[in-house]
Structure formats: structure tokens, C-alpha cells
Amino acid sequence: MRFEPVAPVRAYERVVEQIEQAVVSGALKPGERLPSERELMIQFGVGRSTIREALRVLQAAEMIRSRPGDPRGPEVLAASPAALHRSMHRLARAEHVGLAELLQFRMILDGSAHLLAAELRTEDDLTGLDTALESMREGVSRGYAEFSRADVAFHEVIARISRNPLLVVSEEVVRGVVLELIEDKLEHASNRTSLMRAWLAHHAEVLDAIRAADGDGAARLAKQALYDNYAEYVPAGQRPLLAPLLR
Amino acid sequence: MRFEPVAPVRAYERVVEQIEQAVVSGALKPGERLPSERELMIQFGVGRSTIREALRVLQAAEMIRSRPGDPRGPEVLAASPAALHRSMHRLARAEHVGLAELLQFRMILDGSAHLLAAELRTEDDLTGLDTALESMREGVSRGYAEFSRADVAFHEVIARISRNPLLVVSEEVVRGVVLELIEDKLEHASNRTSLMRAWLAHHAEVLDAIRAADGDGAARLAKQALYDNYAEYVPAGQRPLLAPLLR
DNA sequence: GTCGGTACACTGGTCTGACCAGTAGCCTGC
DNA sequence: GCAGGCTACTGGTCAGACCAGTGTACCGAC
Numbered sequence: 206m207r208f209e210p211v212a213p214v215r216a217y218e219r220v221v222e223q224i225e226q227a228v229v230s231g232a233l234k235p236g237e238r239l240p241s242e243r244e245l246m247i248q249f250g251v252g253r254s255t256i257r258e259a260l261r262v263l264q265a266a267e268m269i270r271s272r273p274g275d276p277r278g279p280e281v282l283a284a285s286p287a288a289l290h291r292s293m294h295r296l297a298r299a300e301h302v303g304l305a306e307l308l309q310f311r312m313i314l315d316g317s318a319h320l321l322a323a324e325l326r327t328e329d330d331l332t333g334l335d336t337a338l339e340s341m342r343e344g345v346s347r348g349y350a351e352f353s354r355a356d357v358a359f360h361e362v363i364a365r366i367s368r369n370p371l372l373v374v375s376e377e378v379v380r381g382v383v384l385e386l387i388e389d390k391l392e393h394a395s396n397r398t399s400l401m402r403a404w405l406a407h408h409a410e411v412l413d414a415i416r417a418a419d420g421d422g423a424a425r426l427a428k429q430a431l432y433d434n435y436a437e438y439v440p441a442g443q444r445p446l447l448a449p450l451l452r
Numbered sequence: 453m454r455f456e457p458v459a460p461v462r463a464y465e466r467v468v469e470q471i472e473q474a475v476v477s478g479a480l481k482p483g484e485r486l487p488s489e490r491e492l493m494i495q496f497g498v499g500r501s502t503i504r505e506a507l508r509v510l511q512a513a514e515m516i517r518s519r520p521g522d523p524r525g526p527e528v529l530a531a532s533p534a535a536l537h538r539s540m541h542r543l544a545r546a547e548h549v550g551l552a553e554l555l556q557f558r559m560i561l562d563g564s565a566h567l568l569a570a571e572l573r574t575e576d577d578l579t580g581l582d583t584a585l586e587s588m589r590e591g592v593s594r595g596y597a598e599f600s601r602a603d604v605a606f607h608e609v610i611a612r613i614s615r616n617p618l619l620v621v622s623e624e625v626v627r628g629v630v631l632e633l634i635e636d637k638l639e640h641a642s643n644r645t646s647l648m649r650a651w652l653a654h655h656a657e658v659l660d661a662i663r664a665a666d667g668d669g670a671a672r673l674a675k676q677a678l679y680d681n682y683a684e685y686v687p688a689g690q691r692p693l694l695a696p697l698l699r
Numbered sequence: 700g701t702c703g704g705t706a707c708a709c710t711g712g713t714c715t716g717a718c719c720a721g722t723a724g725c726c727t728g729c
Numbered sequence: 730g731c732a733g734g735c736t737a738c739t740g741g742t743c744a745g746a747c748c749a750g751t752g753t754a755c756c757g758a759c
Contacts, residue, residue: 213520213721215741217508229545241710252743254501257711261464261505262512266539273460273711274751284546288539292513293618298476299531302617310618313564317697321556324696368693370548371557375622420696446615449571449667450564460750462712488739499714504740520740521722 216251220259223249228268228281235283239269244278286374290381297382304435305443307383312431312450314376315360316424319411321367323420330366334412337362341408345401352401359408363415387438404434425451463498467506470496475515475528482530486516491525533621540622544629551682552690554630559678559697561623562607563671566658568614570667577613581659584609588655592648599648606655610662634685651681672698 227233240248245256260279263269267288271279296302322330337359344352360380364373384391407430414423428450436444474480487495492503507526510516514535518526544554569577584606591599607627611620654677661670675697683691 213741217741229542243710254504254744255742257501258505258508258741260711261508265509265512266542268542271711272751273749274709275711276709276752278710284543286543289536289543292535292539295476295513295515296531296533296536296617301531301533306616306618309568309616313560313619317560321693321696325693369553369556371544371553371626372560374543379618421699446568446572449568452668460712464712490739501715502713505712507740518740519722520720521738522740523723523738525739 217255217258217262220245220249220251220256221262224259224263225268233281235281237281238278239281241276241278286378289374290378293378294382294385297386303440303443304383304386305439305446307379307386308431308435308439309447309450311376311379311383312428312447314372314379315431316428316450318364318367318369318372318376319415319423319427320420321369321372322363323415323418323423325368326366326415326418330362331416333362334359334366334415338405338408338412341405345398345405349397349401352404356404356408383435387435390438404430464502464505464509467492467496467498467503468509471506471510472515480528482528484528485525486528488523488525533617536621537625540625541629544625545632550687550690551630551633552686552693554626554633555678555682555686556694556697558623558626558630559675559694561619561626562678563675563697565611565614565616565619565623566662566670566674567667568616568619569610570662570665570670572615573613573662573665577609578663580609581606581613581662585652585655585659588652592645592652596644596648599651603651603655630682634682637685651677 224233224239233239239245242253242256242260246253249256260269260271264271265288267282267285269279269281293302297307326334337355341352341355341359344355357380360376361373364376367373407426411423411426411430414426432447432451436447439447471480471486480486486492489500489503489507493500496503507516507518511518512535514529514532516526516528543549573581584602587602588599588606591602604627607623608620611623614620654673658670658673658677661673679694679698683694686694
């Protein structure tokens with residue numbers, strides 16, 4: 206027989222639990238409203254500060270939002286990757302997760318997304334990709350910011366074609382964190398135009414592979430491109446970690 | 453010219469900002485203590501409820517922990533994937549993610565983890581895997597619960613060998629959510645003993661591949677095993693989504 | 700009728716002050 | 730030297746108050 210360590214359960218925690226349960230179980234849908242703090246205080250039988258601390262926790266988790274003065278009460282939000290992004294970012298800054306791990310993870314996700322996209326793409330999807338590629342082509346002459354936006358859009362289309370929201374969200378988060386980590390270094394990159402040209406050519410190649418339903422090819426191209434573009438920012442000692450994924 | 457939407461900045465948010473800044477900048481290291489709430493109240497020049505809401509947010513982010521009665525004050529915690537785990541869990545349970553997507557994602561993660569493990573494993577890692585496999589073997593006769601625990605441990609060792617915390621955490625979360633979704637169905641599974649035997653044989657095979665540094669083989673085995681074990685719970689119409697990952 | 704403005708009831712954000720249970724460390728009394 | 734209690738603190742909770750801001754219902758002017 207073994208005993209569990211016991212920690213006192215705070216009142217606000219049980220409030221959080223109940224509301225969270227109502228949200229994840231679907232009893233409270235996004236867009237719906239919670240009762241006002243004073244009403245919750247009565248329903249839960251606790252003081253207002255307890256309710257407020259519970260709402261703060263839920264708000265930090267991006268599950269609800271409350272605006273002063275709104276008589277409809279706090280709003281239940283749709284599940285969003287914002288909280289995931291924040292916690293991953295924090296972890297990345299705490300150096301338990303370095304650029305190498307992030308890049309590794311991104312190669313895995315991006316590669317899989319491309320593989321799935323190549324296998325599952327419909328004609329409409331291909332049209333969407335053509336459009337996205339076209340915006341990138343236009344972006345080249347409009348400056349780096351514009352090009353970068355089009356690039357992100359292209360990746361999002363691919364992720365969407367893979368039809369897996371987890372893939373979409375994780376990739377988005379990891380991409381964001383990677384960019385934040387190296388953005389200062391990117392600022393100083395010279396000859397951006399030729400970089401953009403190369404990047405554009407790569408995307409065209411990927412699109413060809415996807416059009417040909419060549420999943421492995423698309424995946425390999427995607428991973429190789431990530432490696433080529435970002436490996437230089439990874440400490441040399443950790444680069445071998447990335448190599449196994451390139452085959 | 454474009455304008456940004458403006459949101460009022462709450463007092464507790466600025467308190468959170470400052471403390472968070474102190475933590476990520478390293479001015480406050482893990483294990484160190486924050487002043488007591490009443491002291492913070494003076495330093496920040498705000499009321500105690502404001503301080504408490506700020507601390508709640510930081511506590512929800514797993515950055516600090518406070519225990520009543522401790523005269524040393526709230527403790528600064530080391531960065532941990534716990535917050536990442538929670539937000540990922542919440543997102544994965546959000547309705548638009550079904551078993552098919554989860555399983556797909558798990559095949560991707562597990563496959564990659566096995567591939568990396570096979571390429572990066574040291575002799576010590578192999579010993580650890582041997583031990584884990586041995587516990588599984590013993591678990592067969594000790595009932596399903598025990599076996600299942602040993603199984604999870606085996607997977608955790610593999611994830612750890614892959615040396616990527618993101619992989620470890622994501623896999624853990626996705627595995628947990630998958631199990632939550634089908635646990636009721638698993639309860640009714642008959643002939644558990646033969647299932648455990650088959651599962652055990654599969655792990656032995658995986659271990660062989662890893663020992664042989666055959667990354668692709670290990671990855672393929674892992675993905676196939678997931679498919680074989682869980683595909684029956686996926687709606688028949690969505691099973692083709694999983695197929696591309698098996699090659 | 701529509702439109703603009705205004706009053707009101709209510710919201711969340713914040714502060715004050717109070718009480719409680721629990722902790723750590725000191726400080727007795729042996 | 731040490732066990733036991735004392736004390737000064739901690740965080741958790743509550744009650745009550747005030748404020749600035751919001752949405753709505755009402756109302757008067759057109």
C-alpha cells in the first residue's frame with residue numbers, strides 16, 4: 206500500500222476546474238458568456254477575490270476574456286494556440302530547448318506536413334498553392350517583409366492541406382519561436398534579394414513534387430530547405446542532431 | 453498609416469511583466485524567493501489583490517509557487533514543460549481534433565523519435581532499453597495495469613534518447629489524450645494476455661532495430677504498431693489518412 | 700418614424716482591512 | 730541538549746467599498 210502526497214486544494218482551483226470542465230466538455234461554447242463575477246460569487250459560494258483569481262488563471266490560459274463594463278459577462282474563447290506559443294517560447298528562452306531542438310522538431314513537422322499534403326492534395330489545393338506561390342513571386346520586388354508574409358502563407362496552405370490541425374498549430378508555434386530566436390540575426394543578412402530568389406525556386410520545386418503526388422520527395426525538399434536556411438545559426442556541435450532527419 | 457488596436461493595461465499585468473522579466477533575464481534564479489505579498493504590495497505600490505492576481509498568473513505559468521505560511525515567500529521555479537503540457541493538452545482536446553488526427557500526429561512523433569533514437573543511442577541507452585523491456589516482460593504476468601505502466605516507461609526512454617524535450621513532451625501529451633479517448637473501449641478488450649504478448653514481441657523487435665542503428669526500420673515498426681493497435685478505433689472513412697505515414 | 704443624446708444599472712479593476720489556518724524559527728523549561 | 734510551546738509571520742479567503750467604463754433602454758428633438 207502506498208500513499209499519495211497531499212496538497213491542500215485552494216478554493217480558486219476548484220472554481221477553475223469546474224469552469225474549465227464546462228468549457229472542454231462543450232457545455233460552454235466559444236462566444237458564450239460566463240455569469241458576472243458577482244453572480245459567480247453567489248453560484249460558487251465564495252468571495253469575489255476567489256472568483257477573480259480563478260478568472261485570472263483561465264484568462265492566462267486564453268480560455269476566457271473579460272472586459273470591464275460589458276454587461277454580458279466574461280466571454281468564452283475558442284481554443285487558441287496562443288498559450289501554447291507562450292509556454293513554448295518561455296521554455297525556449299530557458300535554454301532547455303535550443304535552436305537545434307526547435308529546428309529538429311520543425312523539420313519533423315514540416316516534413317510530415319509536406320508528405321501528407323502531397324498525398325492528400327486535391328485540385329483545389331493545387332490551385333491554392335499556385336496562388337500562394339504567385340504572391341511570393343510578387344513579394345520579391347516588394348521587399349522582405351511582404352515576401353516573408355507570403356512565405357508564411359504558403360506554409361500555412363500546405364499545413365492546411367495536410368488536414369491535421371495539430372500539425373498546423375504546432376508548426377505555426379514552432380516557426381514563430383524559431384523566428385523570434387534568430388530575428389536579430391536575420392536583420393543583418395545581406396543580399397536578401399538573392400536569398401528570396403533561392404527561396405522562391407525551392408518553393409516551386411516543392412510545389413512540383415506535391416503536384417506529382419511525390420510525398421517523400423516533397424518531405425525531403427522541405428527538410429533540406431530548413432536545414433540549408435537555418436543550420437548556420439545552430440551551434441556547430443549540435444548540427445549532427447539534424448542530419449538523421451535529412452535522409 | 454495603420455493604427456494598432458489599444459487595450460487598457462491592467463495593473464496586475466504590469467506586475468506580471470516586471471516579475472517575468474526578472475525571471476527570464478536571470479535576475480531571479482530558480483530556488484530564489486520573491487518578497488512576501490505584503491512586501492510586494494509596497495514595492496509595486498498597488499493593493500494586495502492586484503499582487504495576488506499577478507502571482508496567480510505566474511503560478512499558472514509554472515514560474516513560481518507559493519505555499520501558505522512559508523516566511524521565505526514565493527519560490528521561483530525552474531522552467532518546466534508542465535505549462536507546455538497543459539496548454540497542449542487543452543488544445544488537443546478541443547473538439548476539432550479527432551482520434552484520426554491524434555493518431556496521425558502520434559505516428560509522426562513516435563516514428564521520428566524512434567528514428568532519432570536509433571541513430572543517437574549510446575551503449576547506456578541500450579542498457580536502459582533492455583531494463584525497460586525486462587520490466588514489460590515481468591509486467592505481463594502482473595496484470596494489465598502494471599504492463600501498461602512499463603509500456604509507457606519504455607516509450608519515455610525512447611523519447612528521451614531522441615534528446616529532444618519537445619518530442620518527449622508532445623508525445624507524452626498526445627499519448628495521454630489518445631488513451632483518454634479510447635480508455636472505455638480498452639476496458640472491454642478481451643484476451644488481454646495475448647495482446648500483451650504481441651505488444652511485447654513488437655517492442656523486442658523495435659529494440660533490435662535500434663540496436664542495429666536502423667532508424668528507418670525502427671520508425672516503420674513503431675508507426676505500423678500504432679496503426680495495428682489503434683486503427684480499429686478510427687472511423688473507417690478516416691483510416692486512409694493514416695496510410696501515407698506507413699511507407 | 701428615425702435619430703441623438705442621456706440616464707441608469709451593471710460590469711470589471713482596484714483598494715482597504717480584516718480574519719483564519721498554517722509554517723518556521725526561536726525560546727523557553729526541563 | 731532537546732522536546733515543546735510561543736510568536737511573528739505567511740498565504741488564502743472574505744466583505745465591503747469606490748471608480749471608470751460599457752450597453753441598453755428610454756426619451757426628446759426633428
